Amino acid sequence: MTSRSEDYIKRMSDALRSGAKMLQETCPVCSSPLFSIRGEMWCLKCNKRVVKVSELDEVGEASIPYLLASISNTIYSKIEELNILLQRATEPEEIMKISNTLESLLRLIRESRRIAQEFRQET
Ligand SMILES: [Zn+2]
Structure with missing residues (x-):
């Protein structure tokens, strides 16, 4: 085994x-x-x-927290990849580009968490 x-x-x-x-x-x-x-x-x-896409369509708004969680998972894996790229980056321009992308992703995570929380409070 x-x-x-x-x-x-x-x-x-x-x-x-x-x-x-x-x-x-x-x-x-x-x-x-x-x-x-x-x-x-x-x-x-x-x-x-x-997360089943077909079900997401059917249940509509109620599934938004699930969708957000799925988005967060994707973003986390991108952040991991970018972290590796950032470690290897040597050109200032490249470092800037990666940092900016990371910043946007982190903001996206914070935002999706906030929205998910609002949804939880409503239901
Ligand atoms: Zn499987």
Whole structure:
């Protein structure tokens, strides 16, 4: 057994212990069963949140916090990438460009958190 699948099994048993439910839906990436954890859909194999686009359309505004969370995840991974680029950058112009992008991304995260919070307070 690879350590990867051991991780998966561990995550699965941890999730089930903490009250997660296995869903009938499957992950669009790896086809593993999805789990409902605190009202969110997770693929424990990919270790990622799953947001179904078709459902987002149907439930409309209520899904905005989910969408925002998904956007935040994307931004976080971009920030990680930019951080690596910034470490390697030597040209002042390049450093400026990366810093500016980072600044916008950080602002975006703050903004999406704020909006998500407003939504939580309303519902
Ligand atoms: Zn998956």
